[in-house]
Amino acid sequence: MGFADQFWQLTVDGLMVGSLYAVIALGYTLVYGVLQLINFAHSEVFMLGAFGGLFAARGLLPGGATPSGPASVGLVAAGLAVGAACGAAAAFILERVAYRPLRRRSAPRLAYLISAIGASLFAVNLAGKEFGRQNVPVPDLFTNGTLFHVFGAQVSTQTVVVLGAAVVMLVLLDRLVARTRLGQGIRAVAQDADTAVLMGVNVERVIILTFVIGGLLAGAGGFLYAMTFNASYNMGFVPGVKAFTAAVLGGIGNVRGAMLGGILLGLVESYGGYVFQASYKDVIAFLVLVGILMVRPSGLLGVRLGRAA
Amino acid sequence: MARRKLLGAVALAGVVALTAAACGSDDGSSSDGKKTITIGFQGVLSGDNQQLGINALYGVETAVAEANANANLPFKIRLVQSDDAGSPDQGPTAAQKLIDNSGILAVVGPMFSGATKASEPLYSQAGLLSVSPSATNPALTTLGFKTFYRVIAPDTVQGTADADYIAAVLKAKKVFSLDDKSDYGTGLSAALEKELKARGATVVHDGINPTKNYTSEATKIIAENPDVLFYSGYYAELALLSKALHDKGFKGVTVSGDGSLDAKYVEQAGAAAAEGTYLTCPCSDANSDPNAAAFVESYKKINGGARPGTYSGEAYDATNALIEVFKNLGDNLSRESVAEAFGKVNYQGVTKLVKFQPNGEVEGANDFIYRVKNGQIVVLGNTVDLIKS
């Protein structure tokens, strides 16, 4: 039962989790790109999106047998949409409450970090109070089972749905940043906010929209995460730290870097947990991070958002 | 600048006022002439494990509410909570808060072994009785704590009995022992593995910190192809693990300990993934034991419809054993007399007979085996009887 026998299975497992990390990491990287600050409350945006999607899917689910076919597709899409909307709303409120007032006062950068930690504590514990402290599984929206095999590795319906949705979101975001006017605005602010103002970019609007885009992704990612595992009030912290690590790994502020970092982190965890005692998998993940940063001090693709894509 | 500061001050004052207005005082002096006895509860009421604390607290509150509704009792019980977040850092402060309150005659708690080790020196010094519903670290009764009792058997009892069952009844040749790297999990897996090896089974050990992602762990377990997987940890994680294993088509049998004996396990894993899982506990499970139906009913009534969970029954028993002691002592109530008398208590609770050995260990804890059948946890019987038959 060597590592080689299970390599492809572990790769499939790692890719699924890694794609989720990538989706969350984008929120960190976008906000970092335009504001140069770590949005520590992003993990709570993720959590609130997960609950939103969960409640929507549960509310729409007809009783009885597990749905299939178009009904499943519709339910997953609805969960993703509501999750994304909740994430966006949470991110918007977060920006208004915990960031904008500080920006008006030209607060030191670390003050944002602390207000984000405060907002995060508030949101986590309020969610615990409102929704209870138990884990809440998303009811089955489709029949999960092995769809096909790749090099002997089982690929489940779940994996296909998560990977598919994540890849679509990643591609959409990449195009958005690269092609649209908003994307141009984001890149302009990331590169040089002051010049961007002179060029007629509405910086406030770009900042808000950056938060909202990050929130959309995190909310949808949260729903996917809850669908794969389950939702709970404190579900955000660990994937939040992981996604932040992924963003740094790829080069923080870099959209494609965050994607790459997320996937890589998912794979490293999957392999590391197999080869060593599973409780060491975070140690291995962080050692890989340190190793990569030693060689490339600004991450794998270390260019800024402004020059990326 | 001045304006901002003022606005800030005003807003802060506003928030404080709102908060203060909301948190009215609650002093529970009884009005019908009965005297009031105060007891404390120390447990995990904040942080990631707060659900376990809430389970236990609700158990205590159920016993307290039942006692206060009982017209035959010559006293009323008042409960003071103290949160230790399950961490050793907060333990002494939480314990000291209850010790400082000189009206408190006994404490239910602490809950986690770590917080217990940090708190018990203080309880011993103060001579205040503390009855833990959930601290299972075997060492706890050997560290010289004078007023420590627990209504739950140490990990060694359960681990050994479970290993016997797995080897004798399930006839497992190869066991994958996975723990959650917590104090409880490592203690249980160590006891289990020791006995399994003594009985000649092959044991593969792994540890994984609580997470939501058990996908690659499931791959690892299936690759080892064990007859039995034993998980030492709590139901929230076991549910996710069972789900991941089910999705990947695990063929072996899953067994877990008392941390997983909770109806929420089936709910969170899904009936299909949970089906056939063995759960063990050195206690009887209130939810599946017909004798405890009254407890489940009153628990649900008092706690807004919530069902008893892991440690609810133990906390309920600990509280009722205390009340039994208060009843027997009559007017001779002091911390000394309560601590003294508690060692000799003999009370039939819903999880077990509460009766102690001199070191504070509960006597004659029987290990019971439960199994998930058709989405319900049903009791199979006592380990000793099951092995014999």
Add this chain to the structure above:
Amino acid sequence: MLTPARLRQLWVCLALGVLAAVVTGPGGDSAHPFRALRRSVVDPRIGIFIGLAVGLWVLLIAVARLRPLLAEVTAAARARRPVAAALGGPHATTGLNAVLLAAAIVAPLLVSTAAQQSMVNDIGIYALLALGLNVVVGYAGLLDLGYIAFFAIGAYVTAYFSSSSAMPWHAPFVINPFFVFPIALLIAALAGVILGAPTLRLRGDYLAIVTLGFGEIIQLLANNSDEVTNGSRGVFGVPHLSVDLPGIHYRWGIDPLPYYYLLLGIVVVVMIAFGRLERSRIGRAWAAIREDEIAAEATGVPTLRMKLLAFAIGASVSGFAGVLLATKQFFNPQSFSLQSSFLVVAIVIFGGMGSRLGAVTGAVVLQGLAFYLRDKVPPTDRYIYFGAVIVVMMIFRPQGLVPSRRRRREIELAGTTAGASDQLGAAPIGRTIT
């Protein structure tokens, strides 16, 4: 007069009122996600909150109206400046410090033993940690999110040297925990150098994530090494501190008060020492690195060595605190979680970056708040209030409670867009010159 701005203010006040109603309202569960929400909003109680919200709004307007009047009064007072003169002189600072010290000495005698426990475990130890981290974050401008690792190293080193039974792995000899202080200090400093040497060339947030990883690694190693550290079962039985000199025999017990005074003494000594350090050549070098690393390098400041020094000094204080924790009570790897690291950073920023008094004040206020809330609100809701206070505080006083003089000036400059400063202090947007 209802201008749109005033109306918006009213909405914000009302939203705050509803939020307060929800926060203080009943709890719910996931089966009925909005029941708790509905019960808190559709309830007679909501009237109180709406009333308070409107009251708050009226108060805000009144204050705005009275502002010119108040300004006149304060201006008049300032013209006479009796207070300012009294507080401004060099003697005033000494006097203020004496008063604060006296208050710190008397304070524990006025509170319950439980509060004394909290003053040792939560306030005292965290004040010491914050003072140490302040060197790294406040002076040198390096964000360290894994600072608690050195605390762990100090605690485990103590267990290794001073007890033969607390951990499976122990020294072949047993020494008095007092002698572990210098050893722990050196080992923690060494760990700081070992972590810092390869990583300190990383900038800003890259350093933050690497230190965060280091903190995680140390905690996981401690938790996983059952045969070395006793793993999650923790370390029980490290002897209490004791002095055994000819003529002096004293043992610290489980009573918190002696530990409090010991901690107070250490905190005062560390504050004095760091004050000197801050004003020394080294302190100025740190300030230069913080403000502009490239310029500092160009003017001959050995930046890497200075940053390493900051790391080592910060780490050694943390190791020191670890010794105190280990000798005071039982601990396990839970004590060294990532959340604890965040808490120390929060204390430093909350108190005022770069300010020694700020670090201590931050610990007193934040941890004191957590203790105060313990009895005032349901424990499960404690951190809702805690989080809210942090956000409100950062909104209205982003520079911290007791900002250092230099930091205050930087923020004022940034406010007038006359020049932003360093990596951690710079305002992200709204700067004109970088």
